[in-house]
Amino acid sequence: MENLSFIVRTTAVGGHDLTKMLEEIPPLVVLADRDHDAMGNFLKAITFTDGPCVHLEDDVILCDNFFERISSIIADHPNDVIQFFSMRKDDLTIGTRYIPGSQFMMNQCFYLPEGMGKEIAEFWKTSPRQKEAAAPYDLLMADYFKTHRIKYLNWCPNLVDHEVCKSRIDPRRSSKRQSLTFIK
Numbered sequence: 427m428e429n430l431s432f433i434v435r436t437t438a439v440g441g442h443d444l445t446k447m448l449e450e451i452p453p454l455v456v457l458a459d460r461d462h463d464a465m466g467n468f469l470k471a472i473t474f475t476d477g478p479c480v481h482l483e484d485d486v487i488l489c490d491n492f493f494e495r496i497s498s499i500i501a502d503h504p505n506d507v508i509q510f511f512s513m514r515k516d517d518l519t520i521g522t523r524y525i526p527g528s529q530f531m532m533n534q535c536f537y538l539p540e541g542m543g544k545e546i547a548e549f550w551k552t553s554p555r556q557k558e559a560a561a562p563y564d565l566l567m568a569d570y571f572k573t574h575r576i577k578y579l580n581w582c583p584n585l586v587d588h589e590v591c592k593s594r595i596d597p598r599r600s601s602k603r604q605s606l607t608f609i610k
Contacts, residue, residue, distance in 0.1 A: 429477045430500060433457055435467050436484035442589070444484060451493050468533075468563040469550060472543030478504060479538055486511070486534050486586040490610055496585055500537055507542070507571065507578035510535040510585040517607045521582040527571020530578055531564045535586040546570045583607035 432451045434444060438460040448454055455474065459467035471481055480496060489495065496510065507527070511534035516523070538546075549570045555562050571578065587608035 430497065431455065431475045431477055431479040432482065433471045433474055433479060434482040434484055435459065435464075435471050437462075442484040447482070447484075447486075447488065450488055465563060469547050472538065473547045474543075476541055476544055478540045479543060480510075481533065481536055481538065482586070483534050485589045487589060487608070487610070489583075489585045489608065492585055496537075499581060499585075503579055505539050506537075507539065507576060508537040509578055509580045510537070511588065511605055511608075512580050512582075512584060513606060514580070515606070517580070517582045517584070517605075521607075523580055524577040525580050527574070527576040527578055528568050530568040530571055533564045533567070534588050535584075536578075549573070583609045 432454045434447060434454055434456055436442065436444065436456060436458050438458040441458065444456060448456075457467055457471050457474065461467075472479075478500070480500070500508065509530070509532070511532055513532065546567060550556070550566055553566055553569060555566050555569065558565075570576075584605040584607050587605045
């Protein structure tokens with residue numbers, strides 16, 4: 427897919443080393459949160475391009491040949507929302523499958539088809555979640571998908587894993603949020 431973009435969200439201070447990610451993903455755009463506003467940076471990321479886009483967080487571990495593998499999967503499913511990280515037990519028993527959008531969670535690595543990022547950002551403007559703390563962007567996406575009856579494709583084995591680390595958004599979150607199916 428020629429016009430496929432890749433964006434990683436990070437923090438201006440204390441973010442992860444992105445050297446390997448930049449080497450593996452040649453067209454990667456880095457969006458650093460300089461305002462201590464994770465939700466603002468998320469909205470900036472999903473509206474950065476109106477084209478199809480893979481969104482990553484800076485604390486992921488990429489599988490081998492990530493760029494080629496993810497590009498191939500998206501080429502086969504260009505109109506689907508695709509989740510490339512999850513921690514669901516069904517990942518082990520069922521594998522790749524469509525899941526109701528209302529169950530969307532975890533924003534470590536996902537793909538949005540053309541135009542959808544801006545639609546989600548517009549949806550945010552009237553979302554009651556604006557009053558919630560800790561940047562509930564996965565919940566915002568679940569609300570949007572539920573409202574628009576969108577299912578997403580949960581890909582297994584997952585193409586990324588989550589580093590064992592403390593969340594910079596909410597340090598109370600468990601540091602043990604790892605994929606059940608990731609294979610390096």
